[in-house]
Amino acid sequence: MTFGALILKNLLRHRVRTLLTAVGIAIGIMTVIALGAVATGARQAAGGMLQSGGSDLLVAQKGASDLTFSSMPTRQAARLDRRGDVAWAHPVLLDVSKVGSNPYFVAFGMRLADLAEAPPPLVAGRVPRRADQVLLGDRGARDLGVGVGGTVEIQRTRFRVAGLFHVGTTWQDGGAYVPLVSLQRAARKPGVVTGAYVRVAAGRDAGAVGEAIEAADPQLVAIADVDDMAEVDQGIEAIDGLNLAISLLAVGIGAIGVMNTMVMSVFERTREIGILRAVGWRGRRVVRMIVGESIAVCLIAFVVGLGLGALATEAVTLVPAIGAVLEPAYTVAVMVRALVVALVVALVGAAYPAIRAARLLPMEALRHE
Amino acid sequence: MSEIAVEVRGLVKSYEGGRIRALRGADLKVARGEFVALMGPSGCGKSTLLHVIAALDRPDAGHVHVMGVDTDAVRDLSAYRARTVGLVFQLHNLLPALTASENVQVPMFETGTGRRERRRRADDLLALVGLADRTHNRPGELSGGERQRVAIARALANDPPVLLADEPTGSLDSKAGGRVMDLIERLRTERGLTVLLVTHDPGVAARADRTVHMLDGRVLAPAAVPNVPLALPVMPS
Numbered sequence A: 001m002t003f004g005a006l007i008l009k010n011l012l013r014h015r016v017r018t019l020l021t022a023v024g025i026a027i028g029i030m031t032v033i034a035l036g037a038v039a040t041g042a043r044q045a046a047g048g049m050l051q052s053g054g055s056d057l058l059v060a061q062k063g064a065s066d067l068t069f070s071s072m073p074t075r076q077a078a079r080l081d082r083r084g085d086v087a088w089a090h091p092v093l094l095d096v097s098k099v100g101s102n103p104y105f106v107a108f109g110m111r112l113a114d115l116a117e118a119p120p121p122l123v124a125g126r127v128p129r130r131a132d133q134v135l136l137g138d139r140g141a142r143d144l145g146v147g148v149g150g151t152v153e154i155q156r157t158r159f160r161v162a163g164l165f166h167v168g169t170t171w172q173d174g175g176a177y178v179p180l181v182s183l184q185r186a187a188r189k190p191g192v193v194t195g196a197y198v199r200v201a202a203g204r205d206a207g208a209v210g211e212a213i214e215a216a217d218p219q220l221v222a223i224a225d226v227d228d229m230a231e232v233d234q235g236i237e238a239i240d241g242l243n244l245a246i247s248l249l250a251v252g253i254g255a256i257g258v259m260n261t262m263v264m265s266v267f268e269r270t271r272e273i274g275i276l277r278a279v280g281w282r283g284r285r286v287v288r289m290i291v292g293e294s295i296a297v298c299l300i301a302f303v304v305g306l307g308l309g310a311l312a313t314e315a316v317t318l319v320p321a322i323g324a325v326l327e328p329a330y331t332v333a334v335m336v337r338a339l340v341v342a343l344v345v346a347l348v349g350a351a352y353p354a355i356r357a358a359r360l361l362p363m364e365a366l367r368h369e
Numbered sequence B: 001m002s003e004i005a006v007e008v009r010g011l012v013k014s015y016e017g018g019r020i021r022a023l024r025g026a027d028l029k030v031a032r033g034e035f036v037a038l039m040g041p042s043g044c045g046k047s048t049l050l051h052v053i054a055a056l057d058r059p060d061a062g063h064v065h066v067m068g069v070d071t072d073a074v075r076d077l078s079a080y081r082a083r084t085v086g087l088v089f090q091l092h093n094l095l096p097a098l099t100a101s102e103n104v105q106v107p108m109f110e111t112g113t114g115r116r117e118r119r120r121r122a123d124d125l126l127a128l129v130g131l132a133d134r135t136h137n138r139p140g141e142l143s144g145g146e147r148q149r150v151a152i153a154r155a156l157a158n159d160p161p162v163l164l165a166d167e168p169t170g171s172l173d174s175k176a177g178g179r180v181m182d183l184i185e186r187l188r189t190e191r192g193l194t195v196l197l198v199t200h201d202p203g204v205a206a207r208a209d210r211t212v213h214m215l216d217g218r219v220l221a222p223a224a225v226p227n228v229p230l231a232l233p234v235m236p237s
Ligand SMILES: Nc1ncnc2c1ncn2[C@@H]1O[C@H](COP(=O)(O)OP(=O)(O)OP(=O)(O)O)[C@@H](O)[C@H]1O
Pocket: A367, B015, B016, B020, B021, B022, B040, B041, B042, B043, B044, B045, B046, B047, B048, B049
C-alpha cells in the first residue's frame, strides 16, 4: 500500500460525501473557467479594436468611459499625420447599432483613401471605392446571409457590399468598414470621429510617440495595448474586476465547503488519528494525509469543473448579445487560474482540521468517542 | 546500554485538574528480555502506566527511560513510538477501512521502509501470528482473537525491542486467549523481546517471569506479594 492509496481509501469510505464536496467545488471551478474564458475573450476582442491595417496606436479622447463615447473633430484626428514621428493617421468613427439580429454591429467609419492605403485582410471582393459601398466582415456576411454585391442596412442607410474581410475577432468580423462621411451622416455625427489609428514613422518607438502625442495635447490619449485601455474604456476593468471577485468568491465558498467536509471527516476519525499517532506517525504525516485527501477531492473537482465550465461558456455564448461580440478564449492562463483556485481551496479547507488533528496527543485522540 | 529495558521512577498522572489521581508515584524496572505481568484491581492505573511508557500521554511528574531513551528529553516522540515500543491495546484498535496487511504496514510509513518491503514484512509478520491466509481481510471480517493477533503483528512492525500489551486476552475466550499468549511467549523467546503485559487473569500472569502488582496508582514492592500465584487455577499451556 502506498501513501496515495491510503488517501484514496479514506476518500472512498464516504463516496457520496466525497462526490458532493467535489461537485460543490466543481461549480466554483466552472464559474472561474466560464468567466475567465469570457473575460479573456473580451480582452482579446478589445485588443482587436486597438489595431487596424498595421497601425501602432489608437489615439482617442482622454477620460472617455467607453471608447465609443470618445469624440474629436475629424480634422484634429487627421492632423496627427503632420507630426514628424507619425507615418500616417487614419481618423476612425466607431458606431455600434443593431443590424440584422446582431445588437452590437460595429461599423468602422474610415476615409476611402485610408482604407485603400491600409485595408484589413480581405477574403473576397475588394476595398470600397464609393460612398455607398462597405467592406463587410465574413461573420457578418454569414449572419446576414449576404455576399459581395449584396446590400446591408446600417443606421437606416443601404450599402452595397464591395468585399469581405476577416481579422479573427468575433465582433470585428461581425461588423463592417464603412466610408467615413457616409457613416457620419447615417449616425448623425457629422465632422466627428472617435479617434485615429496611427502608424509611427519607421524607426520610432510607438510608446515614445504615444507619450509625445499626449504631451502635445492633454485632451488625447494614445493606447498601444489592452492594458492601457482602461484610460478610455472602463468595460475591461469592470470585467477584470468581476472576474477577480467571482474567483475569490469561488475560493471562499469552495474553501468553506471543503473545510466543512474535512472538519467532519477528521472529527469522525479522531480515534483513528490517535491510532496513527500511537504507532509512530508524526504530526506532519497526519497533516499530509488530510491535506492529500483535500487536494485529491479538489483535483477531481477541477477536472469536472473544466467540463462544466466549457459547457456553461458555450451556453452563455448562445445569447446573441454575447455570442455576437466575443468568442470565449480557453487560454492556459484561464486553466491555471482555475487550478490555482482548486489548490487554494484544498489547502485552506484542510489546514485547520489538519493542524488541529496533528496537535492532539495520541491519548487525547484515542479517548475521543 | 544497561541491562534495564524499562525504568519508571516516581510517575504521577492525574486527570480532571488533579481530582482523579491515576498514578501516584509509580516505580518499575523491567530487565532486558524479561516478561513481566502487571496485575491489580480495576482503576488502579495499569493502562495509564502503559500509555505513559508508550509516550501516548505525558506524565505530570516522574521519569520514563526505555532502552536508554529518556522520554522527557525527546521533543518529538514519534520515532520512539514507531521503533522502540510496540503497543497492543486493551481493545485491538485496528483501522477498520484497511486490510490486515495494510494495518500492519501503517507504522512502517514512518521508518522509511519501501513499498515492497512493507508488504513483504507485513505478510511475514501475519504469517508469524498464524494469519497468512487472512492478509486481505478487514478487521470487520476477523474474529476477536484474530484481530488481537493482527494488533500484535502491527506492534512488531518496526521490530521494537519492547512490547507493551494491555489485557491482550481480556476480550477473548480461553482458547483464543491461550493462542495469543502462546504467540507472545514464542515471540519473546524468538526475538528476545522485553514484554510488559497487563492482565486480570492469574493463569496468564503465571506464564510471565515475574508478576508485579499495582494498587491505587502505585506499584507494590516485590516483598509485599509472593511471586508464585496463590492457590488459583493455572491454565494449562
Ligand atoms: N481520561 C481520563 N479522564 C479521567 N479519568 C481517567 C481518564 N483515564 C483514566 N482515568 C481514571 O484513572 C484511573 C486509572 O485508570 P486506568 O485506565 O489506568 O485503570 P486500569 O488499572 O487500567 O483499570 P482496568 O483494569 O479497568 O483497565 C481510573 O480511576 C480511571 O477512571
